[in-house]
Amino acid sequence: MSKLYTFLKYFFITFWTVFVVAPFLWAVSTSFKDFQSVNSKVTYIPWLDFEPTLEGWRVLVKSPAKGGVDIVEPYFNSIFVTCTASLISIVLGTLAAYALSRFTFKAGFVRNNDITFFFISQRIMPPIVLSIPFFIFLSTIGLLDSLLGLVVVYIVLLMPIAVWIMVDFFNRVPKELDETALIDGCNPYQAFYKVVLPNSIPGLIVAGMFCIIFGWIDFFFAFILTFTEVQLLPVKVVALNSSITPWWSLSASALVSVAPLIIVAFIVERYLSKGNLSGALK
């Protein structure tokens, strides 16, 4: 019985690992191939039996005039928009979440939970519903096809995530912690940033991670709200495709696109494994 269990355990772990890692390995291998290597039959070992070339990678940094697709600028645009929007969302979202967790609001039939749900409902709506209002809104204030406009829209998209995670987190931080800080002589603001906030770092990290992921992978709004002036990475990657699918450069761009998320995951994982996240509330 236990032998079967061990076998199944390792079997599924192996299966899952292959399932997750194989596409990456495939992409790594493909990114160093050229048209010939991708389309011809393999003689000896699949994936490894080819003459490596950097063509797929070079295309990403060459200017369009030289037959490349320059993703460097969109890459930094994406980093800027994602980081700025995430940061602002975390700051505003954390403040909102703290208020929602600690104070009781009443306006007609509206209570704290309703306000929290209102935030989350922004994410429940299909994005297409928001596209026209956002388009009109940005064109009215003249921010269409600009980084700032994208930041504004992304804040709207990311803040609900921050609020949602942080409300839940603050609700699990005992309110005696704030009260103790008050008794110890802090005013409410000091109690928040000297005591509650340092205790909430694990929550902030998780919220930040989600904001970064959702900001980074968004294609829909980046596609609709920009044209020529500004482009974000996902849009540019899609634009790589043409009548002959350039598997090599698509693979290379996929790898550079997920790289920041992998880095983020490693940082967050370090925090999670330190036990900070679980032990913070007891």
Next chain:
Amino acid sequence: MEEQMAKIDLSNISHTYNPLDPKPTYALNPFSMTWENGKRYAILGPSGCGKTTMLNIVSGLVRPSKGEILFDETPVTDLKTEDRNIAQVFQFPVIYNTMTVYDNLAFPLRCREFTKEKIEERVKAVSDTLNLSSFLNSPARKLTADQKQLISLGRGLVREDVAAVLMDEPLTVIDPDLKFRLRRNLKEINEQYKTTLVYVTHDQNEAMTFAENIIVMDQGEIVQVGLPKDLFEKPKTTFVGYFIGSPAMNIFHSTVSSDHEVKINDTTIRTNSNLGNLKDKNVKLGIRSEFIELAEKEKSNTVKIKLTRVEDFGNFKLLTGKMGDLVIKSKVEREKPIPDGELNLYFPPEKCCVYSDEKLV
């Protein structure tokens, strides 16, 4: 804001958590009370009786619906918590996870801008008292639950000039041995620094051994304030009789038969209470099991019971017997021989308490 320890007056305080309701339910019914400077008080009562609300009102975490709080005759009702100079310790350890033990203990002093030397001196003193000296540099979150509670306690005691230290069942999570020592430490601190200590508990032994004055509460009402001895011997209501002492006070339905006598079933019991204006009324007779004596034969003020159970507690025996359908418990010395079957119990008149409408006559 440098208040010294103060006399605390609670004047006509009452509190409800749903003030907008047409029929608000009161967590605390109107009461007035004075906490003298430098005394030890225990607030005793079952869960949900308003003990914590009372503390939170004093520390300013809750603003009372009605009434006024005065520290040394100065009204502080509108003063915020951080300006009140009160220390409060909660039931469960509240520590600043991101700081070391030293920083935790120093935090209240830093917030109030004490000098570095003073902070060092006080943290050292408090950590010595609480056996925390060897942990000062470790992160507070690494400690065990009872050590964390010691930190909470330490933060309460680190300021010498507080108006009062309020403790909300602070020793629940601490093991019995340390509990005993800490209670003694708290007593010493109180005697040494003359800090007013207010201690909320639902454990009567804790209250009895710790406090000079005990405040018994029930359902938002202060039922009795007094010395441990008074609460034990002359409980003002049947609730106090039930709540304090182990086993609870024996309480019997009875009828007043003359100026000083009541009848339980058909037995007449003489008491020292004046029952002149309660003739023929239904009252309750209360007597502690400690005061009931074994009588060798039937005489005045004895009741005949059928013994149903004898429990040996080591230092005493607890007899449980029945008189009709009434259950009577009596504590007797362990050495005393217990006759089988029926026996007579003597109720000393001076120890009998008569309750009309649950209140002591």
